[in-house]
Amino acid sequence: AQSVTQLDSQVPVFEEAPVELRCNYSSSVSVYLFWYVQYPNQGLQLLLKYLSGSTLVKGINGFEAEFNKSQTSFHLRKPSVHISDTAEYFCAVSEGQGAQKLVFGQGTRLTINP
Protein backbone atom coordinates (compact mmCIF):
# COMPACT_ATOMS: atom_id res chain seq x y z
CA ALA A 1 0.00 0.00 0.00
CA GLN A 2 1.13 3.50 -0.72
CA SER A 3 2.06 6.05 1.93
CA VAL A 4 3.08 9.69 2.01
CA THR A 5 5.34 11.55 4.41
CA GLN A 6 5.49 15.30 4.65
CA LEU A 7 8.63 15.98 6.59
CA ASP A 8 7.69 19.40 7.98
CA SER A 9 4.50 20.00 9.92
CA GLN A 10 5.06 23.77 9.96
CA VAL A 11 7.10 26.06 7.75
CA PRO A 12 7.37 29.78 8.59
CA VAL A 13 8.72 31.99 5.80
CA PHE A 14 9.08 35.70 5.26
CA GLU A 15 7.14 37.32 2.45
CA GLU A 16 8.90 37.27 -0.95
CA ALA A 17 11.29 34.54 0.20
CA PRO A 18 11.47 31.17 -1.58
CA VAL A 19 9.93 28.08 -0.02
CA GLU A 20 10.14 24.32 -0.42
CA LEU A 21 7.66 21.90 1.13
CA ARG A 22 8.96 18.37 1.22
CA CYS A 23 7.07 15.21 0.33
CA ASN A 24 8.26 11.63 0.10
CA TYR A 25 6.16 8.66 -0.89
CA SER A 26 6.31 4.91 -0.72
CA SER A 27 4.75 2.55 -3.21
CA SER A 28 5.49 -0.74 -4.91
CA VAL A 29 3.97 0.36 -8.21
CA SER A 30 3.85 3.43 -10.40
CA VAL A 31 2.13 6.36 -8.76
CA TYR A 32 0.42 9.59 -9.55
CA LEU A 33 1.28 12.52 -7.30
CA PHE A 34 -0.67 15.59 -6.27
CA TRP A 35 -0.32 18.74 -4.20
CA TYR A 36 -3.41 20.36 -2.73
CA VAL A 37 -3.92 23.57 -0.76
CA GLN A 38 -6.55 24.00 1.93
CA TYR A 39 -7.67 27.32 3.38
CA PRO A 40 -9.45 27.35 6.77
CA ASN A 41 -12.83 25.59 6.76
CA GLN A 42 -12.69 24.97 3.05
CA GLY A 43 -12.23 22.02 0.75
CA LEU A 44 -9.11 21.21 -1.18
CA GLN A 45 -7.85 23.02 -4.25
CA LEU A 46 -5.51 21.28 -6.66
CA LEU A 47 -2.17 23.05 -7.07
CA LEU A 48 -0.55 20.62 -9.47
CA LYS A 49 -0.25 16.96 -10.37
CA TYR A 50 2.24 14.54 -11.88
CA LEU A 51 0.78 11.79 -14.01
CA SER A 52 3.55 11.16 -16.53
CA GLY A 53 6.01 12.93 -18.81
CA SER A 54 8.17 15.82 -17.67
CA THR A 55 9.26 15.47 -14.08
CA LEU A 56 9.01 19.22 -13.50
CA VAL A 57 5.39 20.14 -13.06
CA LYS A 58 4.10 23.71 -12.98
CA GLY A 59 0.89 24.53 -11.18
CA ILE A 60 -1.27 27.43 -10.20
CA ASN A 61 -0.25 30.45 -8.13
CA GLY A 62 3.40 30.16 -9.18
CA PHE A 63 4.00 26.78 -7.56
CA GLU A 64 5.99 23.97 -9.14
CA ALA A 65 7.10 20.50 -8.08
CA GLU A 66 9.66 18.00 -9.27
CA PHE A 67 9.08 14.27 -9.36
CA ASN A 68 12.22 12.37 -8.40
CA LYS A 69 11.69 8.66 -8.81
CA SER A 70 15.07 7.59 -7.42
CA GLN A 71 14.49 9.57 -4.24
CA THR A 72 10.75 8.90 -4.20
CA SER A 73 10.11 12.58 -3.65
CA PHE A 74 7.75 15.22 -4.96
CA HIS A 75 8.80 18.48 -3.30
CA LEU A 76 6.76 21.63 -3.81
CA ARG A 77 8.51 24.95 -4.46
CA LYS A 78 7.73 28.59 -5.00
CA PRO A 79 10.41 31.20 -5.69
CA SER A 80 8.66 34.09 -3.93
CA VAL A 81 5.76 33.69 -1.53
CA HIS A 82 2.94 36.08 -0.67
CA ILE A 83 0.90 36.56 2.48
CA SER A 84 -2.02 34.95 0.64
CA ASP A 85 -0.06 31.67 0.39
CA THR A 86 -0.61 31.08 4.11
CA ALA A 87 -2.54 27.80 4.21
CA GLU A 88 -2.27 24.06 4.78
CA TYR A 89 -0.62 22.07 2.01
CA PHE A 90 -1.18 18.38 1.40
CA CYS A 91 0.80 15.98 -0.73
CA ALA A 92 -1.15 12.97 -1.96
CA VAL A 93 -0.49 9.83 -3.97
CA SER A 94 -2.63 7.36 -5.85
CA GLU A 95 -1.57 4.08 -7.34
CA GLY A 96 -2.93 4.81 -10.78
CA GLN A 97 -5.46 7.31 -12.01
CA GLY A 98 -9.21 7.10 -12.05
CA ALA A 99 -10.98 5.19 -9.34
CA GLN A 100 -7.95 4.63 -7.14
CA LYS A 101 -8.06 6.16 -3.68
CA LEU A 102 -5.88 9.12 -2.75
CA VAL A 103 -3.65 8.78 0.29
CA PHE A 104 -2.66 12.03 1.94
CA GLY A 105 0.39 13.15 3.83
CA GLN A 106 0.08 14.73 7.24
CA GLY A 107 0.02 18.24 5.86
CA THR A 108 2.38 21.22 6.14
CA ARG A 109 1.21 24.49 7.60
CA LEU A 110 2.84 27.29 5.61
CA THR A 111 2.86 30.63 7.41
CA ILE A 112 4.02 33.73 5.60
CA ASN A 113 5.27 36.52 7.81
CA PRO A 114 5.49 40.13 6.63
Next chain:
Amino acid sequence: GAVVSQHPSRVICKSGTSVKIECRSLDFQATTMFWYRQFPKQSLMLMATSNEGSKATYEQGVEKDKFLINHASLTLSTLTVTSAHPEDSSFYICSAPGGGGYTFGSGTRLTVV
Protein backbone atom coordinates in the same frame (compact mmCIF):
# COMPACT_ATOMS: atom_id res chain seq x y z
CA GLY B 1 -14.33 21.88 -15.16
CA ALA B 2 -15.66 19.09 -13.01
CA VAL B 3 -17.43 20.25 -9.86
CA VAL B 4 -18.66 18.35 -6.82
CA SER B 5 -21.33 20.17 -4.84
CA GLN B 6 -21.40 19.23 -1.14
CA HIS B 7 -24.18 20.16 1.29
CA PRO B 8 -24.61 21.27 3.96
CA SER B 9 -21.45 23.24 4.56
CA ARG B 10 -22.09 23.39 8.29
CA VAL B 11 -24.42 21.48 10.55
CA ILE B 12 -24.94 21.38 14.29
CA CYS B 13 -26.93 18.47 15.66
CA LYS B 14 -27.86 17.03 19.03
CA SER B 15 -26.20 13.90 20.30
CA GLY B 16 -28.14 10.82 19.25
CA THR B 17 -29.61 12.27 16.07
CA SER B 18 -28.64 11.50 12.47
CA VAL B 19 -27.18 13.81 9.86
CA LYS B 20 -27.09 13.35 6.09
CA ILE B 21 -24.40 14.86 3.90
CA GLU B 22 -24.88 15.01 0.14
CA CYS B 23 -22.35 15.20 -2.64
CA ARG B 24 -23.49 15.79 -6.21
CA SER B 25 -21.30 15.68 -9.28
CA LEU B 26 -22.16 18.48 -11.68
CA ASP B 27 -21.58 18.08 -15.41
CA PHE B 28 -19.98 14.67 -15.03
CA GLN B 29 -20.88 11.21 -13.82
CA ALA B 30 -19.25 9.97 -10.65
CA THR B 31 -19.35 6.20 -10.53
CA THR B 32 -17.03 6.37 -7.51
CA MET B 33 -17.05 8.74 -4.54
CA PHE B 34 -14.46 8.81 -1.79
CA TRP B 35 -15.46 10.01 1.69
CA TYR B 36 -12.83 11.52 3.96
CA ARG B 37 -12.85 12.76 7.53
CA GLN B 38 -10.52 15.45 8.81
CA PHE B 39 -10.07 16.21 12.50
CA PRO B 40 -8.69 19.64 13.51
CA LYS B 41 -5.09 20.19 12.49
CA GLN B 42 -4.90 16.70 10.99
CA SER B 43 -4.81 15.21 7.55
CA LEU B 44 -7.63 13.68 5.54
CA MET B 45 -8.34 10.08 6.38
CA LEU B 46 -10.27 7.94 3.94
CA MET B 47 -13.40 6.51 5.54
CA ALA B 48 -15.03 4.69 2.67
CA THR B 49 -15.41 4.37 -1.07
CA SER B 50 -18.86 4.32 -2.61
CA ASN B 51 -19.62 2.89 -6.01
CA GLU B 52 -22.84 3.52 -7.89
CA GLY B 53 -25.17 0.56 -7.64
CA SER B 54 -23.10 -1.48 -5.21
CA LYS B 55 -22.15 -1.58 -1.54
CA ALA B 56 -19.59 0.83 -0.20
CA THR B 57 -16.14 -0.31 0.83
CA TYR B 58 -15.14 0.84 4.30
CA GLU B 59 -11.62 1.38 5.61
CA GLN B 60 -10.45 -0.55 8.60
CA GLY B 61 -11.82 0.80 11.84
CA VAL B 62 -14.75 2.68 10.29
CA GLU B 63 -18.14 1.48 11.52
CA LYS B 64 -20.31 0.74 8.50
CA ASP B 65 -23.49 0.73 10.58
CA LYS B 66 -22.72 4.19 11.92
CA PHE B 67 -21.62 5.81 8.69
CA LEU B 68 -24.18 4.83 6.09
CA ILE B 69 -23.21 5.48 2.50
CA ASN B 70 -25.59 5.43 -0.42
CA HIS B 71 -24.64 5.92 -4.06
CA ALA B 72 -27.96 5.46 -5.80
CA SER B 73 -27.21 7.41 -8.97
CA LEU B 74 -24.27 8.48 -11.07
CA THR B 75 -24.48 12.02 -9.72
CA LEU B 76 -25.35 11.62 -6.05
CA SER B 77 -23.62 10.02 -3.10
CA THR B 78 -24.72 10.50 0.51
CA LEU B 79 -23.12 9.90 3.88
CA THR B 80 -25.41 9.58 6.89
CA VAL B 81 -23.89 9.80 10.34
CA THR B 82 -26.30 7.84 12.53
CA SER B 83 -26.71 8.32 16.28
CA ALA B 84 -24.10 11.03 16.22
CA HIS B 85 -21.91 11.65 19.25
CA PRO B 86 -19.56 14.53 20.07
CA GLU B 87 -16.56 12.47 18.98
CA ASP B 88 -18.05 12.39 15.46
CA SER B 89 -17.59 16.15 15.24
CA SER B 90 -15.27 16.65 12.31
CA PHE B 91 -14.87 17.99 8.79
CA TYR B 92 -16.21 15.57 6.19
CA ILE B 93 -15.12 15.87 2.55
CA CYS B 94 -16.15 13.92 -0.51
CA SER B 95 -14.09 13.44 -3.65
CA ALA B 96 -14.80 12.00 -7.08
CA PRO B 97 -12.37 11.03 -9.82
CA GLY B 98 -12.84 13.45 -12.66
CA GLY B 99 -11.37 16.38 -14.55
CA GLY B 100 -8.09 14.56 -15.02
CA GLY B 101 -7.63 13.95 -11.34
CA TYR B 102 -9.86 14.18 -8.31
CA THR B 103 -12.53 16.77 -7.62
CA PHE B 104 -13.33 17.60 -4.01
CA GLY B 105 -16.47 18.92 -2.41
CA SER B 106 -16.19 22.02 -0.25
CA GLY B 107 -16.60 20.01 2.94
CA THR B 108 -19.13 19.75 5.76
CA ARG B 109 -18.30 20.92 9.27
CA LEU B 110 -20.28 18.67 11.63
CA THR B 111 -20.61 19.68 15.26
CA VAL B 112 -22.42 17.33 17.62
CA VAL B 113 -23.56 18.89 20.89
